[in-house]
Amino acid sequence: MFxxxxxxxxxxxxxxxxxxxxxxxxxxxxxxxxxxSSLSKPITVAAGATFTPPTAxxxxxxxxxxxxxxxxxxxxxxxxxxxxxxxxxxxIIGANQAEGVHCLGSCTLDHVYFExxxxxxxxxxxxxxxxxxxxxxxxxxxxxxxxxxxxxxxIINSFYVEDFGKLYRSCGNCGTQxxxxxxxxxxxAVKGSVLAGINSNYGDTAKIRRTKATSVSTICxxxxxxxxxxxxxxxxxxxxxxxxxxxxxxITS
Numbered sequence: 475m476f477x478x479x480x481x482x483x484x485x486x487x488x489x490x491x492x493x494x495x496x497x498x499x500x501x502x503x504x505x506x507x508x509x510x511s512s513l514s515k516p517i518t519v520a521a522g523a524t525f526t527p528p529t530a531x532x533x534x535x536x537x538x539x540x541x542x543x544x545x546x547x548x549x550x551x552x553x554x555x556x557x558x559x560x561x562x563x564x565x566i567i568g569a570n571q572a573e574g575v576h577c578l579g580s581c582t583l584d585h586v587y588f589e590x591x592x593x594x595x596x597x598x599x600x601x602x603x604x605x606x607x608x609x610x611x612x613x614x615x616x617x618x619x620x621x622x623x624x625x626x627x628x629i630i631n632s633f634y635v636e637d638f639g640k641l642y643r644s645c646g647n648c649g650t651q652x653x654x655x656x657x658x659x660x661x662x663a664v665k666g667s668v669l670a671g672i673n674s675n676y677g678d679t680a681k682i683r684r685t686k687a688t689s690v691s692t693i694c695x696x697x698x699x700x701x702x703x704x705x706x707x708x709x710x711x712x713x714x715x716x717x718x719x720x721x722x723x724x725i726t727s
Contacts, residue, residue, distance in 0.1 A: 499632055499660060500609075500611070500632045500633055500634045500660055500661055500662035500686075501611075501634060501662075502611070502634050502636070502662065502664075504566075504587050504611065505530070505531040505566065505587065506531070507531055507532060507533035507566045507568075508529050508530075508531065508532060509529070509532055509533070510532070510533040510534075510535065510568060511532055511533065511534050511535075512534075512535050512536065512537040512538075512570065513534060513535070513536055513537070513553065514537075515550070516549065516550065516551075516552045516553060516554060516555045516576075517534070517553070517554050517555070518554075518555045518557065519554060519555070519556045519557060519560040519561070519562060520557055520560065521557040521558045521559050521560060521579065522557075522558070522559040522560065523557075523560055523561070524560070524561040524562075524563060525554070525560070525561070525562050525563065525565075526563045526564055527564060527565060530564045531564055531565065531566050531587070532565065532566065533566040533567070533568045533589070534553050534554070534565060534566070534567060534568065535553065535567065535568035535569065535570035535571050536551070536553060536570055536571045536572065537570055538570055539570070540570045540571050540572050540592075541569065541570060541571060541572055541590075541592035541593075542572055542592070542593075543592070543593075543616075547572040547573040547593055548573075549573075549576050549578075551571075551572040551573040552571075552572075552573040552574065552575060552576040552597075553567055553571050553573070553574055553575065554567075554574070554575045554576070555575075555576050555578060556575060556576070556577045556578060556579070556581040557578050557579055558578065558579025558580060558581075558600075558603075559579065559580060559581070560577075560579075560581050560582075561581070561582040561583075561584060562575060562581070562582070562583050562584070562586055563583075563584040563585060563586070564584070564585050564586075565585075565586050565587070566586075566587045566588075566589060567586065567587065567588045567589065567595070568589055568590075569589050569590035569592070571592055572592050572593055573592070573593055573594065573597065574588055574591065574592075574594065574595040574596060574597075575595065575596045575597070576596075576597045576599060577596065577597065577598050577599055577600060577605055578599050578600075579599075579600050579601075579603065580600045580602075580603035580604055580605045580626065581598075581600070581605045581606075582605065582606045582607075582608065583596065583606070583607045583608065583610060584608045584609065584610070585608070585609045585610050586607075586610040587610050587611050587612070588610075588611070588612035588613065588615075588619070589613060589614075590613060590614045591612050591613070591614060591615035591616075591619060591638075593617070594615075594617070594618050594619070594620070594621040595612045595615060595618075595619045595620065596619065596620045596621070597621045597623060598620065598621065598622045598623060598624055598626075598628055599623050599624045600624040600625065600626050601624055601625050601626070602624075602625050602626040603626045603627075604626060604627045604628075604629060605626070605627070605628050605629070606628075606629045606630075606631065607620065607628065607629070607630045607631070607633055608631045608632065608633075609631070609632045609633065610633060610634075611633055611634035611635060611636070612633075612634075612635050612636075612638065613635075613636045613637055613638075614636075614637045614638075615635075615637070615638040615639055615640075616639055617639040617640065618639060618640045618642075618643045619635055619638055619640065619641050619642070620641060620642045620643070621643055621645065622642065622643065622644050622645060622654050622656065623645045623648050624652065625652035625653070625654060626652075626654070626655070627654070627655040627656065627657065628642065628654075628655070628656045628657070629656075629657045629659070630642065630656065630657065630658045630659065630661060631659045631660060631661075632659070632660045632661070633661050633662075634661075634662045634663075634664075635661065635662070635663045635664070635666065636663075636664040636665055636666075637664070637665045637666070638663070638665070638666040638667070639666070639667050639668070640666070640667060640668040640669075640670075640671050641658070641661070641663060641666065641668070641669050641670065642656050642658065642669070642670045642671065642680070643668075643670075643671040644656070644671065644672045644673050644676075644678045644697075644699070645673075645699070646671070646673060646697050646699045646700070646705075646706035647699065647700050647701070647702065647703050647704055647705070647706055648701065649701055649703070650701065651673070651676050651699060651700075651701045652676065653676050653677040653678060654672070654673070654676070654678045655678065655679050655680075655681070656670055656672070656678075656679070656680045656681070657680075657681045657682075657683075658670060658680065658681070658682045658683070658685055659682075659683050659684060659685070660683070660684045660685065661685045661686070662685075662686045663685065663686070663687045663688070663690050664688045664689060664690075665688070665689045665690070666687075666689070666690045666691070667690075667691050667692065668690075668691065668692045668693075668694075668695045669682070669685070669687060669690055669692070669693045669694065670682065670693070670694045670695070670718075671694075671695045671697060672694070672695070672696060672697065672717060672718070673696075673697050673698065673699030673706065674696040674697070674698070674709050674710075674716075674717040675697075675698045675699060675709065676699055677717075678717060679716075679717055679718075679719055680694050680717065680718055680719060680720075681719040681720065682694065682718075682719070682720035682724055682725070683720065683724050684724060685720075685724060685725055685726075686725075686726050686727065687725055687726075687727060688727050692711050693711075693712070693713075693718075693720070693725055694711060694712065694713065694717075694718035694720065695708065695711045696708070696709040696710045696711060696714075696717055696718065697709055
């Protein structure tokens with residue numbers, strides 16, 4: 475009898491611990507950089523590889539004057555280029571950069587912090603698959619933090635964002651458009667315009683759960699995107715059970 479009960483407790487305990495979502499928590503307490511490494515060109519993380527600095531939370535940037543406000547940059551302007559399946563861990567991206575991280579395929583960012591976003595913090599270029607942004611955070615993004623230009627899905631877990639235009643934006647006017655998905659879980663957003671911007675005319679979806687949004691104007695903004703480079707038009711906002719997938723209970727302030 476004792477053995478049977480003990481076994482049951484172990485099984486139940488395993489089931490509880492198996493859900494990592496419940497363990498997540500965004501934080502506004504950031505690590506301190508022990509040093510700064512100013513790069514003359516991006517660091518490329520090979521397909522399937524993981525980049526972890528020799529000392530945790532080294533600050534990487536592209537040197538003084540690298541940021542040119544909202545001027546669009548390319549891969550050559552990034553701090554890190556992540557190939558398919560690559561992971562970037564325990565890194566701070568400094569203010570002196572034009573482009574932060576470019577994911578050339580599906581990628582994972584784990585505890586990556588952006589001190590002052592210039593153009594975009596993360597640009598997702600994968601054709602398909604899932605990219606994950608776990609923990610970490612970004613501050614002072616006058617426009618977008620995560621720009622999703624490719625296809626597939628982006629999952630954002632336990633991310634802190636402050637003073638921003640949009641946390642996530644599905645590209646509104648890329649030459650090649652996709653149906654894109656984003657999941658936002660346990661995020662803490664402070665002083666922003668839009669948490670998630672999606673193109674409902676392409677079937678995009680934004681699923682948002684357990685998120686704290688303080689002084690954020692719009693949680694989910696739908697747009698009519700295009701592939702001709704024109705400015706996308708707004709198509710409504712708020713939960714609708716089709717594209718913006720959340721309820722008021724999922725958002726706290």
